[in-house]
Amino acid sequence: AQTVTQSQPEMSVQEAETVTLSCTYDTSESDYYLFWYKQPPSRQMILVIRQEAYKQQNATENRFSVNFQKAAKSFSLKISDSQLGDAAMYFCAYRSSYGQNFVFGPGTRLSVLP
Amino acid sequence: GAVVSQHPSWVICKSGTSVKIECRSLDFQATTMFWYRQFPKQSLMLMATSNEGSKATYEQGVEKDKFLINHASLTLSTLTVTSAHPEDSSFYICSAKRGGPSTDTQYFGPGTRLTVL
16 A cells, blocks of 8 residues: 655745755555645645656646655755645645555645745 | 535434435546545544445444445535444545546545534
């Protein structure tokens, strides 16, 4: 079974600064998808970024980018120019290419300091 | 973008009663929907996979008779918590898979907070 680990229960960053959230996973599969989801106080899950394992190029979405290291099974999220609205729980998630459900990590609570 | 709704958003019930939570895909057909449970300050845990027209597949440790799932149409899946008890209090989130086997786009509902007194 796949597992996802986020070793940082809480992180904080100064507004306008950069922060990196860590995620590692364990799988025996070669083809899969990785995601970062944001869950603000409203509890609505919001997709931040996704990465296909077969793509070597790291995904980017505006201020959000990932460092995908397939051999190391690492998938970190970098948030640049942090904004107050970035404060939320961030979940790293894994999904098989053929399976359908997500496997979520325990989450990292990000605080953004003004 | 695609929208998934859940109703109700918040429900309070007495111990021993049953509660039904609806998950709807508003602008697409969802052959598969997933139900997750999230305890306070914890992550989302998959409870069951709901396929239209067939029985749901439950994860290990999830009681089928307690958490009844029905996926009667391509846009609606329901989760009924039967004989609810305080330990069932949690946040329940559904997600809906859009498209066929070759696609992998899913959308989450806003969640339902269940409080059992």
